[in-house]
Amino acid sequence: MGKxxxxxxxxxxxxxxxxxxxxxxxxxxxxxxxxxxKRSVSIGALQTVLxxxxxxxxxxxxxxxxxxxxxxxxxxYFSLTAYGKKVLTETKEQRMGLWxxxxxxxxxx
Amino acid sequence: MRDFRRPPHWFxxxxxxxxxxxxxxxxxxxxxxxxxxxxxxxNIRRAKYSFAKDVLKLFRPGIIRPxxxxxxxxxxxxxxxxxxxxxxxxxxxxxxxxxxxxGLTVGLTCFILIFVYVQHELSYDDFYxxxxxxxxxxxxxxxxxxxxxxxxxxTPAGLASVLTxxxxxxxxxxxxxxxxxxxxxxxxxxxxxxxxxxxxxFQLFDYTFLAGxxxxxxxxxxxxxxxxxxxxxxxxxxxxGKPIQISTWQGELEFIVTGVIEDLPENSSLRFSYxxxxxxxxxxxxxxxxxxxxxxxxxxxxxxxPDADPLALQAKLLEIVSKYSDAEDYPFKDTYYxxxxxxxHLQSDVNFDIGLKGNTQYLVLFSIIAVxxxxxxxxxxxxxxxARSIQRAKEVGLRxxxxxxxxxxxxxxxxxxxxxxxxxxxxxxxxxxxxxPYFGAIIERPLTLDLVSNPVLLSSLGxxxxxxGLFSGSYPAFFMSSLKPVNTLKGKTxxxxxxxxxxxxxxxxxxxxxxxxxxxxxxxxxxxxxIQTKELGYDKDHIVVVRTRxxxxxxxxxxxxxxxxxxxxVEAVTTSQSLPSDISSSSLARLREDQDDSRNIAIYRNxxxxxYLNTFGHELLAGRNFSSEITSDQDKVIINESxxxxxxxxxxxxxGNQFYRVGQDYVTVIGxxxxxxxxxxxxxxxxxxxxxxxAYFSYASVKVRPDNIQKxxxxxxxxxxxxxxxxxxxxxxxxxxxxxxxxxxxxxKIFGVFTFLxxxxxxxxxxxxxxxxxxxRTKEIGIRKVLGAxxxxxIGLMSKDFLKMVLIGFVFAMPIAWFAMDIWLKDFAYRxxxxxxxxxxxxxxxxxxxxxxxxxxxIKASLTNPVESLRNE
Numbered sequence: 001m002g003k004x005x006x007x008x009x010x011x012x013x014x015x016x017x018x019x020x021x022x023x024x025x026x027x028x029x030x031x032x033x034x035x036x037x038k039r040s041v042s043i044g045a046l047q048t049v050l051x052x053x054x055x056x057x058x059x060x061x062x063x064x065x066x067x068x069x070x071x072x073x074x075x076x077y078f079s080l081t082a083y084g085k086k087v088l089t090e091t092k093e094q095r096m097g098l099w100x101x102x103x104x105x106x107x108x109x
Numbered sequence: 110m111r112d113f114r115r116p117p118h119w120f121x122x123x124x125x126x127x128x129x130x131x132x133x134x135x136x137x138x139x140x141x142x143x144x145x146x147x148x149x150x151x152n153i154r155r156a157k158y159s160f161a162k163d164v165l166k167l168f169r170p171g172i173i174r175p176x177x178x179x180x181x182x183x184x185x186x187x188x189x190x191x192x193x194x195x196x197x198x199x200x201x202x203x204x205x206x207x208x209x210x211x212g213l214t215v216g217l218t219c220f221i222l223i224f225v226y227v228q229h230e231l232s233y234d235d236f237y238x239x240x241x242x243x244x245x246x247x248x249x250x251x252x253x254x255x256x257x258x259x260x261x262x263x264t265p266a267g268l269a270s271v272l273t274x275x276x277x278x279x280x281x282x283x284x285x286x287x288x289x290x291x292x293x294x295x296x297x298x299x300x301x302x303x304x305x306x307x308x309x310x311f312q313l314f315d316y317t318f319l320a321g322x323x324x325x326x327x328x329x330x331x332x333x334x335x336x337x338x339x340x341x342x343x344x345x346x347x348x349x350g351k352p353i354q355i356s357t358w359q360g361e362l363e364f365i366v367t368g369v370i371e372d373l374p375e376n377s378s379l380r381f382s383y384x385x386x387x388x389x390x391x392x393x394x395x396x397x398x399x400x401x402x403x404x405x406x407x408x409x410x411x412x413x414x415p416d417a418d419p420l421a422l423q424a425k426l427l428e429i430v431s432k433y434s435d436a437e438d439y440p441f442k443d444t445y446y447x448x449x450x451x452x453x454h455l456q457s458d459v460n461f462d463i464g465l466k467g468n469t470q471y472l473v474l475f476s477i478i479a480v481x482x483x484x485x486x487x488x489x490x491x492x493x494x495x496a497r498s499i500q501r502a503k504e505v506g507l508r509x510x511x512x513x514x515x516x517x518x519x520x521x522x523x524x525x526x527x528x529x530x531x532x533x534x535x536x537x538x539x540x541x542x543x544x545x546p547y548f549g550a551i552i553e554r555p556l557t558l559d560l561v562s563n564p565v566l567l568s569s570l571g572x573x574x575x576x577x578g579l580f581s582g583s584y585p586a587f588f589m590s591s592l593k594p595v596n597t598l599k600g601k602t603x604x605x606x607x608x609x610x611x612x613x614x615x616x617x618x619x620x621x622x623x624x625x626x627x628x629x630x631x632x633x634x635x636x637x638x639x640i641q642t643k644e645l646g647y648d649k650d651h652i653v654v655v656r657t658r659x660x661x662x663x664x665x666x667x668x669x670x671x672x673x674x675x676x677x678x679v680e681a682v683t684t685s686q687s688l689p690s691d692i693s694s695s696s697l698a699r700l701r702e703d704q705d706d707s708r709n710i711a712i713y714r715n716x717x718x719x720x721y722l723n724t725f726g727h728e729l730l731a732g733r734n735f736s737s738e739i740t741s742d743q744d745k746v747i748i749n750e751s752x753x754x755x756x757x758x759x760x761x762x763x764x765g766n767q768f769y770r771v772g773q774d775y776v777t778v779i780g781x782x783x784x785x786x787x788x789x790x791x792x793x794x795x796x797x798x799x800x801x802x803x804a805y806f807s808y809a810s811v812k813v814r815p816d817n818i819q820k821x822x823x824x825x826x827x828x829x830x831x832x833x834x835x836x837x838x839x840x841x842x843x844x845x846x847x848x849x850x851x852x853x854x855x856x857x858k859i860f861g862v863f864t865f866l867x868x869x870x871x872x873x874x875x876x877x878x879x880x881x882x883x884x885x886r887t888k889e890i891g892i893r894k895v896l897g898a899x900x901x902x903x904i905g906l907m908s909k910d911f912l913k914m915v916l917i918g919f920v921f922a923m924p925i926a927w928f929a930m931d932i933w934l935k936d937f938a939y940r941x942x943x944x945x946x947x948x949x950x951x952x953x954x955x956x957x958x959x960x961x962x963x964x965x966x967x968i969k970a971s972l973t974n975p976v977e978s979l980r981n982e
Contacts, residue, residue: 026139027146043143044166047136051171063135069145073138 058084213533216486233454262462265402278417321368378464489874494585506597526582620918646785659833716802732780752796891978903971
């Protein structure tokens with residue numbers, strides 16, 4: 001299913017959103033990625049990808065309640081759509097298929 | 110302290126500016142959250158730095174707002190919808206549409222006609238390549254009031270050469286003399302406007318030569334003619350070197366054609382068919398050679414160096430007068446003024462001036478009227494649009510519900526009014542093409558309307574249409590767009606009061622303007638009537654005036670007189686220097702020679718013969734007429750009442766008394782005539798003396814019997830033309846008299862037309878408004894009739910409000926009209942006074958017009974059967 005080709009970063013973002021479940025908003029996603037993957041992510045890079053994924057229909061988003069922190073601005077929570085889940089699963093299966101196809105000796109040596 | 114903890118202001122603003130509006134809130138929240146965390150974890154500097162870095166990194170395609178919003182895509186459809194709605198409304202409401210468009214068409218037509226006229230007047234003499242540097246000199250003779258002005262266009266013969274020799278900033282100067290005379294070519298004679306000028310004339314004015322060169326004009330007997338005159342006179346192309354005989358005061362002189370120039374443009378104020386060399390004129394040659402200036406009848410034009418200041422030159426010219434002028438002989442102090450060529454046409458205060466003259470007063474007055482008519486038409490649109498706003502309230506409500514914002518609605522309504530104005534403009538341009546020849550004929554200008562080659566007019570009209578559209582559409586647009594959809598869709602009509610008040614104010618203003626114009630027309634008409642019927646002090650009826658240019662005719666005049674007197678239909682014949690309606694020369698006199706100059710009075714002169722007083726019916730108050738039997742009468746004078754008064758005599762005392770003519774001798778008064786109007790009524794009657802004429806005179810006047818005038822004219826022509834090669838020029842004295850008021854009559858005509866138009870436009874508006882009100886009140890009237898109201902009551906009810914507005918308009922108009930017309934009348938020495946009944950008449954007329962306008966609608970409304978009006982719903 002090459003049509004739904006996910007980039008490496010896109011895949012990571014989708015996965016992180018899935019991990020965070022109901023708490024997936026901008027900064028939380030960055031924190032999660034930074035702590036798990038030890039890589040620094042700029043807001044710009046993340047937001048662009050989030051919007052792109054949303055446009056493609058992999059993610060949906062909604063505003064949360066306004067709070068006193070954050071300059072009174074609301075958070076936008078992202079969540080996986082059914083379609084997003086499907087694509088993510090398919091990607092995983094493709095990878096698994098590839099992993100499984102590796103002959104044993106190639107890794108053991 | 111708190112400020113300190115805020116993120117960098119400019120970066121935040123930058124972010125808000127570029128970010129997609131849908132994303133701003135949450136991303137900004139993220140930025141803040143990270144910033145706040147950075148402050149607690151690190152320090153403020155680092156936090157700010159990282160904020161800035163994030164903002165810059167966010168500046169990428171996915172985040173930036175789109176350059177063009179997708180609203181753009183639907184604009185065309187919306188415009189199409191606006192257009193459809195506008196045309197539907199236009200056709201649905203034919204009456205209002207035609208009132209609106211018709212009114213604007215009239216207003217814009219007035220504007221176009223007057224714009225073309227003003228543009229033409231201002232374009233005079235703009236075609237010379239060095240035109241911006243050409244000036245002329247006129248003089249002011251302090252205290253020498255002549256026909257109401259002490260400015261004179263004429264200058265001494267030697268001025269041009271002194272200017273070029275002594276003032277380095279003067280590039281060249283030319284001397285011109287107006288010489289319209291008889292040209293004999295072969296066997297035919299031509300009488301045309303012409304000039305004589307020196308060599309520099311064609312160096313200064315860059316007319317295009319079709320044959321010959323401008324250098325050839327050096328020849329003292331050279332003449333240069335225009336293309337059309339060459340064709341008319343010679344009927345062939347090759348005319349260089351051909352001879353022309355010209356009648357001059359020195360007798361008949363032969364000239365040689367040395368050049369042909371293109372015909373003069375219509376907007377040239379110098380008008381001539383030929384220019385011959387002034388060196389042929391002995392008087393000029395002598396005067397220009399003399400060290401002291403002793404002549405004063407030439408026009409001086411010169412070209413100034415582009416960098417030189419004309420006012421600086423004018424200041425320097427003060428010295429020139431004392432240096433060259435023969436001050437002992439002349440009692441008035443001369444001052445020379447420098448005037449640019451482009452002001453020549455509209456300069457009308459200078460006596461004995463050269464060139465075709467325009468009228469500044471007209472320009473200003475007509476421009477004001479054009480703007481008024483246009484405003485009246487715009488106000489119509491505004492009023493009717495407000496009146497109809499209720500019908501379109503639902504549309505506004507619906508548009509708002511669907512999501513139209515106020516700006517869009519304002520745009521829609523303004524667009525509609527501009528669209529209407531544009532339709533008016535198209536019709537107005539067509540109408541202007543049709544009317545321009547007539548308008549041109551009234552104001553005697555060859556006006557043309559050529560939109561393609563007239564970018565100024567075209568762009569002005571473009572701007573004007575937008576302005577008219579904006580002005581007339583402004584209130585309706587802002588009012589309609591403010592309507593609340595909840596109310597309009599519920600069918601609740603909004604509060605009427607504020608807009609009724611504005612409508613009333615507008616109608617009042619319209620009527621005030623119209624009434625001012627009616628009063629103006631009335632006063633102008635009454636003043637003309639006053640002039641026409643006022644006792645003049647001489648006869649102007651049944652007198653044929655013949656211009657006597659021919660020297661041969663003048664020589665043989667006694668024979669001609671005898672011949673004419675023999676005809677039964679001729680009552681009397683006289684010859685004179687001037688006509689009683691147009692005395693055009695003056696000199697100075699005082700009671701005794703030993704008095705000083707301050708006692709001088711200006712006394713106008715006419716030279717007459719023995720039959721003059723009799724022919725023109727002047728009344729002698731004392732003394733006697735000149736007599737051919739008393740030879741000493743050659744040195745005697747007859748004066749008018751004003752002259753007697755000026756010398757401090759009664760009419761009886763004057764007879765036999767003497768006064769001193771400055772620079773000459775004492776003269777004895779033999780008779781005093783009753784004062785008569787010797788100028789137009791703009792000027793007061795002045796002292797006058799009449800002497801016996803010498804060999805020269807300008808007019809022969811024949812008093813004829815009223816019957817069979819055509820035959821008498823033929824006889825006169827036959828007798829006169831026996832001795833003259835000049836064309837037979839004759840006028841009836843009463844049309845000579847009308848000529849004095851030509852400008853005023855033109856003004857009256859045009860003013861009348863504009864008054865009519867403005868009343869028309871105002872009435873159209875009122876009619877529309879009345880029709881609308883009647884329609885709105887159909888149910889009310891029905892109910893009133895059911896309850897027993899009579900037709901009269903209802904008509905009264907309908908008309909009352911409108912008449913009240915007309916009345917208030919009248920109150921506003923009165924002082925304005927009084928003020929304006931008093932200024933106009935001040936220009937007449939003999940004038941009517943403004944009476945209350947003139948105002949009342951204008952008011953009643955305006956009232957009647959509005960009654961007629963409203964009446965039809967009111968009657969229609971009151972006669973409607975209530976069953977009809979109450980049945981539906």
